[in-house]
Amino acid sequence: MLIGYARCALSMDGDEQGQRAALVALGVEADSIHIDHGLTGTDRPRPALTAALSALSARDTLVVTTLERLARSVTDLSEIAT
Numbered sequence: 001m002l003i004g005y006a007r008c009a010l011s012m013d014g015d016e017q018g019q020r021a022a023l024v025a026l027g028v029e030a031d032s033i034h035i036d037h038g039l040t041g042t043d044r045p046r047p048a049l050t051a052a053l054s055a056l057s058a059r060d061t062l063v064v065t066t067l068e069r070l071a072r073s074v075t076d077l078s079e080i081a082t
Contacts, residue, residue, distance in 0.1 A: 001059070001060045001061075002026070002027050002028045002029070002032060002061050002063050003032050003056055003061070003063065004023035004026075004032055004033035004034065004064070005034050005036075005048065005062060005069070005070060006020065006023065006035045006048075007035075007046065007048075007069045008036070008037050008038070009038060016037070018065075020033060022065045023063055023064075026063050026065075034048035034051050034052035034055070053080070
């Protein structure tokens with residue numbers, strides 16, 4: 001199963017629609033997309049990311065439109081992968 005994750009800025013109205021459309025085009029079902037809104041600070045919790053990671057099983061794939069939507073730094077990416 002494909003699980004989608006998007007992190008959207010509040011200041012960009014088309015950001016969420018664009019990421020949703022891209023995830024659906026990549027094969028993610030609309031009800032399997034988790035979205036965080038307006039989270040830009042490095043230490044802020046991301047509830048939708050937590051939900052997306054919790055929804056994953058060993059056979060699932062996490063899908064993002066770009067790597068920067070998933071992680072804010074290499075350290076952040078390493079922590080998410082762990």
